[in-house]
Amino acid sequence: MELALLLFGMTAVTFLARYAPFEMLQRGEPPAWFARALRYVPIAAFAALIAPDLFAHGDVLVFDFANPRFIAGSAAFVVAALSRRVLLTIGVGMTALWALSR
Amino acid sequence: MKKEFLSGIRDTIPLVIGAAPFGFLFGLLARATGLDVVATIAMSIFVFAGASQFAAVKLLAAGAAYPLIVLTTFVINLRHALYAASLAEYLRDLPRRWRALLAFQLTDESYAVVITHYRDAARGDAAHKQWYFLGANLAMYVAWQIDTALGFFFGNALGDLRALGLDFAATLMFIAILAPQIKSRVDGFAALVAGAVALAAFALPSKIGLLLAIGAGIGAGVMLEQASKRERTKIMRTRSHAENTD
Numbered sequence: 001m002e003l004a005l006l007l008f009g010m011t012a013v014t015f016l017a018r019y020a021p022f023e024m025l026q027r028g029e030p031p032a033w034f035a036r037a038l039r040y041v042p043i044a045a046f047a048a049l050i051a052p053d054l055f056a057h058g059d060v061l062v063f064d065f066a067n068p069r070f071i072a073g074s075a076a077f078v079v080a081a082l083s084r085r086v087l088l089t090i091g092v093g094m095t096a097l098w099a100l101s102r
Numbered sequence: 103m104k105k106e107f108l109s110g111i112r113d114t115i116p117l118v119i120g121a122a123p124f125g126f127l128f129g130l131l132a133r134a135t136g137l138d139v140v141a142t143i144a145m146s147i148f149v150f151a152g153a154s155q156f157a158a159v160k161l162l163a164a165g166a167a168y169p170l171i172v173l174t175t176f177v178i179n180l181r182h183a184l185y186a187a188s189l190a191e192y193l194r195d196l197p198r199r200w201r202a203l204l205a206f207q208l209t210d211e212s213y214a215v216v217i218t219h220y221r222d223a224a225r226g227d228a229a230h231k232q233w234y235f236l237g238a239n240l241a242m243y244v245a246w247q248i249d250t251a252l253g254f255f256f257g258n259a260l261g262d263l264r265a266l267g268l269d270f271a272a273t274l275m276f277i278a279i280l281a282p283q284i285k286s287r288v289d290g291f292a293a294l295v296a297g298a299v300a301l302a303a304f305a306l307p308s309k310i311g312l313l314l315a316i317g318a319g320i321g322a323g324v325m326l327e328q329a330s331k332r333e334r335t336k337i338m339r340t341r342s343h344a345e346n347t348d
Contacts, residue, residue, distance in 0.1 A: 002168070003141050009172035010158060011148040017179040018186055019205035023198075025190035036327070037320050041188040044296040044319025045181065045278040048312050049210060051297035052304050053273035058264075059302050060194055061295050066103060069270065076274050080281035089278035090116050097267050 070101035103230040110237020113219070117211035118245040120272020121152065123264045125246045128155050129253020139254055146250040150207060150243060153309055154178040170329045181316055186215040192220045192231065198233050207239035211272065214279050222306040288330065292323030 029035065054073045055061040065068070076093030083089070125146070132142040145155050154175040162191050177263070178254045186205060193201050215238045220231065277278030296319025 003137075005169045006158075006171060007141070007144055007148055009168065010145070010154065010175045011174055013176035014149050014151050014154065014179045014182075015206055018182045018208045019174060019202055020199045021183050021186035022190050022193060022205055023185070025187060026194060029191075033324075037324050038184075038188040040289075040292050040320040040323035041281065041316065042183050042214070042221075043283055043293050043323065044316045045185070045210070046214060046276045046283075047293035047296040047319060048315035049298035050273055050276050051300040051315075052279065053270070055301065061301065064300075069273075072270070073273060073277060076277045077281050080278045081284070084282045086113075086275065086278040090274045093103075093274035093277070094267070094271065097270050101267065 068097050071100055072096035103233050104204045106233040107237040110215070110219075110234040110239075111241040112237075113210060113215045113262075114238045114241040115270050116275040116278075117214065118241050120269055120344060121211060121242065121246065122249050122277060123266070123269045124152050124156075125249025126253035126257065126260070127264070128152065128159070129250040129255075131156070131159050131253075132250075133254050133257065135159050137162070139251075142254050146247055149175070150246060151175070151179050151209070153183075157308065174308050177313075179309060181210075181309070181313050182208055182213075184316060185210075185217070189213070189217060189220070193235075194234055204232065204235050204239060207243050209239075209242050211242050211275075212238040214276060218279050218283070221331065288323055288326045291326050292319045293318050295322035302312025 030038075052061060052071065054070045055063055055067065056069065057067075072093045075096050076089050077094045079085075080089040128146070129142060132145070132155075133139075137145075145158065149155055149158075157174050157178060158171050161174060185208060189208075193204065212235070216235050219234055280293065284293055296315045299318040300311055302316035303314050305311070306314070
């Protein structure tokens with residue numbers, strides 16, 4: 001029962017974070033500076049999500065630039081920038097990771 | 103409509119694969135912590151936010167008070183507010199129930215494919231754009247429930263799937279999405295700053311590091327953009343001045 005309360009609370013705050021901005025920005029354009037800042041959300045978010053994955057060692061980071069994930073990720077980045085092809089990028093990255101971690 | 107929905111699902115598949123080891127691990131850990139199958143699946147169905155589900159299980163195991171767990175959940179998921187804010191302009195003309203439905207299932211993964219799809223105006227069918235979003239969301243949502251259940255029931259038999267490197271598929275998908283979006287020096291600088299801060303602040307609890315990193319990346323982008331704009335105006339002024347005196 002108490003656990004149900006916990007789940008309700010977690011659901012409510014998660015939904016709030018995901019939904020409130022949609023309604024807050026519903027009426028009219030946001031100020032120019034805000035719109036300009038929002039343009040950088042995807043780039044900043046993806047870079048912030050990627051970086052730790054390149055050095056992940058279980059649950060901690062190990063700053064080893066010769067580790068398979070960093071090398072495979074860097075190769076994938078070059079492929080993605082040049083080819084703009086998602087599946088090719090993933091294919092090269094996974095192949096590199098598996099080849100390097102054997 | 104159906105086409106948009108299906109392409110939303112299709113574009114999300116690599117991220118579905120990448121998230122699988124985590125859903126699996128969540129099911130495994132939840133069971134190890136003593137949650138029953140109903141509570142475990144209910145958390146995946148209602149909360150549906152990977153990192154905060156992990157945190158909740160860890161905090162429960164440590165005997166943390168419920169309000170603290172709820173607060174932690176909120177902090178972990180604050181970055182979704184930034185995602186929602188940057189998606190808002192595309193959903194403005196939809197009925198509220200659509201926005202609520204799409205917001206409920208918003209994740210890092212669906213944000214990545216949806217914002218990329220929406221910003222690339224040449225792609226997609228604008229009249230049915232919400233179906234693309236729904237497809238991406240549902241792909242993650244349904245898979246997450248299956249992964250959670252598999253982890254709960256078979257987790258001990260299979261262990262940590264991250265050893266296979268499958269989770270790296272999601273990293274690569276983010277790379278595939280990020281790289282083409284870096285179109286200028288300013289973009290590259292914003293990405294570098296965000297990545298560096300994410301590494302430096304990784305040890306902070308509740309994904310605060312991730313939030314700081316996104317904020318820093320945005321700040322870096324906006325500031326360098328302003329600075330280079332000022333620089334350009336200055337050069338142009340100097341040039342026209344030089345032409346006038348010639």
